[in-house]
Amino acid sequence: MSDDAQSTHTFQVDLRGLVDLLSHHLYSSPRVYLRELLQNAVDAITARQALDAGAPARITVRTADGRLTVTDTGVGLTEADVHRFLATIGRSSKRGADGGLDGAELASARGDFIGQFGIGLLACFVVADEITVTTKSAADPAAPAVEWRGGSDGRYAIRPLPAGAVTEPGTTVTLVPRPDAAEWTRPEQVVALARHYGALLRHEVTVEDAGGRVTRINDTPPPWQRRYGSPLARKEALVEHCRRTFDFTPLDTIDLDLPLVGLRGVAYVLPTSVHPSRQAGHRVHLKGMLLSDQAHELLPDWAFFVRCVVDADSLRPTASREALYEDETLAAIRDALGARIRDWLTGLSAGDPALLHQFIATHHLAVKALARYDDELLRLLLPWLPFETTDGQVTLDEFARAHPVILVTQSVEEFRQVAPIASAAGLGVVNGGYAYDRDLVHRLPEIRPGSSVTDLDPTTVTAHLDTVDPAAELAAAAFLHTAREVIAQFDCDVVLRSFHPVSAPSLLLDSREARHERTRTELATEADGLWADILGSLRSAAPRAQLVLNHLNPLVRRAASVTEPGLAVTAVEALYGQALLLTRRPLRPTESALLNRAFIGLLDHAMHETGSDPRGETS
Template identity: 25%
Template sequence: MTTVQERQPEQHAFEADVSRLLHMMVHSVYSDKDVFLRELISNAADACEKLRYESISRPQLSTDGAQPEIRVTLNDEASTLVVEDNGIGMSRDEMIDALGTIARSGTRAFMERLEAAKAGEKAELIGQFGVGFYSSFMVADKVDVISRRAGEEQAWKWSSDGKGSYEIVAVDLSEAPVTGTRVVLHLMDDAKKYTSKWTVEKIIRDQSGHVPVPIRLAEKEGAEASQVTDGAALWTKPKSEISKQDYDDFYRGVSGQYDEPLTNIHFRAEGRHEYTALAFIPGSQPFDLFDADRHGRMKLYVKRVFITDEAELLPRYLRFVRGIVDTSDLPLNISREMIQDSPILAAIRKGVTSRVLTALEKMGEGDAETFGKFWDLFGAIVKEGIYDDFERRSQLLKLSRFRSTASNEATRSLADYLRDMKEGQSAIYYITGLSLDQLNASPQLEGFRAKGIEVLLLTDSVDSFWTTNARDFEGKPFKSITQGLSDLDDIAGNDEGGGDKHEASPEVAAFIDFARGFLGQEVADVRVSGRLTESAVCLVASEHGPDRQLEKILQGAGRLQTASKPVLEVNAQSSLVKAIAAMKDQAFREDAAWLLLDEARILDGDRPTNPRAFAERQARLFALAMAQNT
């Protein structure tokens, strides 16, 4: 009878060009070599789960009563890394099937699909060819797998350098785990960092911190192993068993921030697609909130194994949300590093987005103070969705809060605005600018303020854009008070004097006609204003096209070469305008027209186009005034 010691290794030649395959894996499939450890731990966790499942019908398989465990052992002197589990293990035939499949009939199809995936075609490859295990050859020039299947009295060793062949040989039971599998990686010279306890522990925590099997790490062979993870995932527990401190600690770990979250959204979706989500609204702005790439930071897990934090699990206007989504339904590509553009992912994205927005709505209705903090932190980001997300635009408008001429330091919703609209008012009025101080000083506000008509004061850059897309709210259109003709005379107000038709005297009308012709190269029109009550002049945009602030933003970004000519509106009741109109001196009238235009530009936050000419005209008027007083 042949003993284990006498048995010769079985040589198996790879039937395909495995060197080419592994080269493709290293250079095309995985962009981060660290994933090899995630793959080996995932395989080990699966093996433990299979043993638990088979033990239900065959209790004798787990007679030793040992709890499932994964052990990682480092050896700096020997340059090895070992991943061992006490799971189901593998027989000889299972080793060939699990570790040699890619070298058999499936190889050609695998390589064809891999190349197709590189070319952009969709491919569902994980779990079909055991490719995850082969990521070990990115860091190891030799891999040994020693395994004993539960319930069997024989152990086997599989070895390969991943180049042309592999061998299988029976080994003595003393050299194998009691039950389970031991994977020994003989590390390459440029992979010695994987014998560092700090490096390996960080990789385990980041990528496999929530697999359902505890993971222990030993710094060297024979050393006592310390527990790195406990095999528990917070999001799998009932909410009733999770304290606020537990949630806060998890948030700090997943977000890398040290504040307390404003709230969390924890739910499990069941039905056609099953997944669990645990999302947090931060209590402070993340440092990368205004990153030009605007990526979200929700982490994707599949069966509690970390996959990526770059999946688009939420729209970009919710990129401040931190947390995780865990699913077993999502198809992955070969490396698990890029999620396929699948309908499943779209469904998860839609479901998580709806839950987050619903939670924010409830916060706005039930906890005004917390919602106020949220809006101060992230309101400008949420308003990007009004511009981008047509499907949820109405919901986002209801969620939004604004400062206005009626809100003082507080914010108001659009529902509040509609409730307080004046008789005859048919639009939601707004003005955009750089700051509240600038907007409150705007001459365009005067007529609205005199009649007690509320105007939204919008100071975020995105406000100039979403107001062009969101045409109305509950049937009431948005209208800039710095654009087009004023309709104040049609609205009843607190100050009936503000409802005058602003009739111009013959002298003022004549001066306006003169200014219209004289300033024709600078303005589109000069007309009597229906919105001014105190200031002499102001600038407004024409009825069609962008308003004044949007034009400035587009010009500053190089998206608009030349701005359209503004309209100069004149307060026909202004004592200054009446005095100017009474002057008949041609040179004086020309200087006065230019100075009124420059005054309007200054009030609009701009500079005179020709500061020297502005100063000279002002000096001539001062000289004329002094001459008349002598």
Template identity: 30%
Template sequence: MTTTAEQTAESHVFEADVARLLHMMVHSVYSDRNVFLRELISNAADACEKLRYEAIEKPSFLGADAEGRITLTLDEENRQLVVEDNGIGMSRDEMIEALGTIARSGTRAFLERIEASKAAEGAQLIGQFGVGFYSCFMVAERVDVISHRAGSQEAWIWASDGKGSYSVSPANLAEVPSRGTRIVLHLMEDAKQYTSRWTVERIVKEQSGHVPVAIRVVEKPGSEPVQITDGSALWTKSKSEVTKEEYADFYRGVSGQYDEPALTVHFRAEGRHEYTALAFIPGTQPFDMLDPERKGRMKLYAKRVFITDDAELLPRYLRFVRGLVDTADLPLNVSREMIQESPILMAIRKGVTSRIITAIEKLSESDAEAFLKFWENFGAVLKEGIYDDLERRAQLMALARFRTSTSGEGYRSLAEYVKDIKEGQNAIYYLAGSSLDQLKASPQLEGFLARGIEVLFLTDSVDSFWAMNAPEFEGKAFKSITQGAADLAQFPKLDRQATQEPETGTMAKFLAFTKQTLADHIADVRASDRLTESAVCLVAPEDGYDRQMEKILRNAGRLEDAAKPILEINLVHPLIKAIASVEGDALYQEDAAFLLLDQARILDGDRPANPRGFAERLARVFQRSVQS
């Protein structure tokens, strides 16, 4: 077969990105070389699932060999390991696309092909065949992939040493599987342990013991195969039959991650709709958690046949959850349109969502440390549900944790905030911004700190949206401290020293002059009861958006004309007193008014509106100071 192939072999060069990936796979990506076998078995299982799905439309693909299987053949004498499946197989073009091109996996190409034919819209499978595959070059000095696609009269050989090029050539049908793919690893000298049955069987049971396809081992060429896993789906077992280690292994296979699950939710629903759900909350953030498309990663099975991972089985604020749902209530050939409109799926979505949120609530009650780790990983996403999910808003608000002006390095719940609220305080105060350090240095915070009033620090982008739309928590409305009047006079300061009173006549003139001078830039100028250390700050008008929301909308191009802000002035600040005391120099006072506005902008994290004008005014004020 090799001689025949070499006569007509086509030589191809890997894409540049593939060459880099191969280097990364061998030297950086995996610290555990054993993972290559898990990747190859996962790909083989996917191929068997693809065959089962295509056989719905073309039963002839299965023939008399309907049960999927994966066979591992060990050849110690020739230092070879063979991984073979009887799945869908690959054509020549599919081989080149899947194994020679990065970021166009066989799974994705499969989807594109069936979508183009409209034969079974929406079918997708786990993984990215063609990426995990390259991990085999950690242990192999050469790899041959022989594949015969179901229904085809051609078979092909792909071969490479992983060093920059590969070849594709036709194979003799008499010498290849009747369908499926055979991968021959020519092992490196330091990888010959992978021809040991004990080693291979241990790795398979540890890492791939629950793939839904039976796995067999042939101890040496010519020996009878011995089944080492039965292909039973883990989710079909009861919770009492599954160990923590088995859950962890299955989680890694279904999620593509290599951490431990933080939470496992496994249940069977019976009644009007019957389905089994197995869901995992990862122990670390998935790399795609902040995907702007906000797609979930839950897989849908019908009677253990994979259907799609594009059915929205969970709301988008739970998109970090990994797992699957298997139901007998859906037909195997269900289309994407039917899935999106299916009342069955809507009921399943509601049930699975409720069980996951309930599990998170139980975690918050039983293990505070584990829950805070979960919150640090996923709180920013979970809070999207406060904005999106009206039905569960109260539950999600109760779960939320926040850094506050009194929490130090810890977190506080809204229930704890309300429990310790000041007498006469009717609002839950919050301050939104891009970083914790920025919020702690905010001038708008000063008056609240001086009176011991707790303020929530909101640093996630979604915070401004839910806080503005959440009506209340336990009867207390949410109020941004950068918007409207602070109304702090009713609360005494913690430091009960006598408060300095400004000279009302002089300050009234100064306020009136500043308001007139800055009329084109601000909505109002007023004395502040929220400032204790800073001279000025900006706040948003009572109606509309607070300062942070305005910034978010403006940066997103969704707010052309922001409302003019209000300039608040600390009338007992030494700088303000000094400026107000200057009389008879209109240019100086005008420069001072604009400089105070720019100072407030800078304190708010913005730039001066007119940098050149700012510099010129500053120079004139310095010059006047030197001359006097």
């Protein structure tokens, strides 16, 4: 087809389908209809104040006779504006285009508008089938007021109103909710929704019910921008605001102020610990209108110990206006807010040690996550941080004073294996199996010269175990032979040593290399063909695990004297099973079977002994 024969067509829009799309895929709930109405009203007032800075700024919501109306003292529309904006989906009256209401003067103030997408009025069709808009223009006072009626079927009607029907500039939107959406326009629900979305709006917002009772919605300015008689009074006001907003009493408050992007607010420090993976629910307002109460992307991931309320001018919302758009501005704001929280931490170390101790006791995991990547905070806070050690839960500074050489395990399991023995031997061991701990402990010499930190080797522990008298080991040779045969299936050796505490009958020393080799062996056993051959060829000479029996323990000495083969096997299995349980690691099926077998064997032996008299006759 030639260019001359080419025809041009206009897209046809199915309004019902579009409304269904909005209600089920763009907006999270029908309740957003009131937010959109409030937002349009705020933008209309902003547009009027761009023409007349002294213009009134009021928004009134009324619920009566099954109807809901929202009236604003904004810029209003002429009949031409109504045709151009209300009847054209997606076109916003905030856009600078071709003069009139959306001309250059108002376009220059576009940054002051909340809405940017031109689909706000459609949200009303989520709860109503018909919308009536009555409006009078402030930009063209001579123009008559206009009534626009639109239906969810896509039809609309416009008529000019008689002179005097509307005397003041502004707009009133009226809707009658459908029966299935009536709950969203009940008076008490409207008040709750208005407060939820508009508590920080900068223009007066009121809700009036059928009885004429008026409820003031917003109390501006927000508490962090008000003037108080003293710092203590301000702190008490912010604490009360946190209780009302988040339902907890904060450990402390952190002022957030980024003038370049028009952001102000406050961060509340949680009084209890939370898991780092739990996403924080920050409340973000855009020019006073609530954008999201679950804006987890506002702060860096490490700042999971605070909840924020902020009001900003330059944040960019998504199309649904229920989340933040991820762009360079948001990334810069996130970094800047993270720096504010970091500065607060730095200030605590110098100015309020008692609060710092309280904070670290609650949120030490967050501080460890931050200190790992922040050299200054590492220097300031690492000595204050608690670690699990053979001396208990103590700060690293306190532990380093008692132990010039610090040994660090690579896993929680290794620490639990060696902690009782290492403590009795006077070794200083830190559990490095938790997130960040091993890396942080290894950096201690950077801020505490003279400290020595090294990874724990199981041979370091065995070097502190005393050998047994040769005569005693010879007397236990038969039992040790049985033990080695029984435990060999677990790639484990058995040795007899003397060590403290005496209450510990056995110790399982299982290095990471030994565990890797055992896992490889298990996979090779379960695999077939080529894969089994490959795993077999990878067999290493890694050291095997060791079951160390404590000759000082009365139970071990008694077990070593057992001559009955069956009871000796059961005793070995019980000692190995107890050592396994002390490591607190998950048991493999074969190990669980061994524990069950040992328990049943000991029970059978006890019952047999109880049921026999000294002459060997059953009683």
